[in-house]
Amino acid sequence: MxxxxxxxxxxxxxxxxxxxxxxxxxRCQQEVRDKLYTLDQDPENVxxxxxxxxxxxxxxxxxxxxxxxxxxxxxxQWGRVKIKQGLKFKKISDYLIxxxxxxxxxxxxxxxxxxxxxxxxxxxxxxxxxxxxYKLIGILVSKGFESDIVSECIDELLLHEK
Numbered sequence: 001m002x003x004x005x006x007x008x009x010x011x012x013x014x015x016x017x018x019x020x021x022x023x024x025x026x027r028c029q030q031e032v033r034d035k036l037y038t039l040d041q042d043p044e045n046v047x048x049x050x051x052x053x054x055x056x057x058x059x060x061x062x063x064x065x066x067x068x069x070x071x072x073x074x075x076x077q078w079g080r081v082k083i084k085q086g087l088k089f090k091k092i093s094d095y096l097i098x099x100x101x102x103x104x105x106x107x108x109x110x111x112x113x114x115x116x117x118x119x120x121x122x123x124x125x126x127x128x129x130x131x132x133x134y135k136l137i138g139i140l141v142s143k144g145f146e147s148d149i150v151s152e153c154i155d156e157l158l159l160h161e162k
Contacts, residue, residue: 014049015052017039019053019058026063026068028092029050029091065099069100073109077143079109080101080104087100110149113145116140124136133158
């Protein structure tokens with residue numbers, strides 16, 4: 001097996017690739033930075049390209065955070081805790097995380113939690129009432145919902161069940 005020589009990508013080509021990468025879907029700075037490093041760009045070039053992408057509107061952390069929150073909540077039905085962890089992993093600032101999470105409607109959030117709780121409650125095969133309750137709590141907390149809201153929702157669900 002022979003090793004092919006690595007194709008050298010100029011900063012101009014890297015900018016075009018980064019623009020296409022950002023145009024495809026919302027990206028955060030860290031994703032673009034990682035992409036540019038896979039294109040063997042120097043750290044100085046990477047910083048310059050990121051600045052250019054921000055100035056030309058291809059890259060916007062706030063827009064990314066809002067899209068991320070909207071997508072993870074509406075599509076994947078994640079709770080705030082899991083969404084926050086995902087944004088922190090992408091190195092989004094605490095200010096933007098807080099701002100993006102505040103865009104979730106509280107009533108819609110609780111209704112989503114309630115819907116998931118009802119569905120999962122009916123799927124759990126456990127016969128012991130306490131084990132069943134704690135399995136449900138575990139499922140909902142792992143989806144990223146806050147434990148106090150989960151407890152409130154489950155208490156309400158079990159009250160109506162009796």
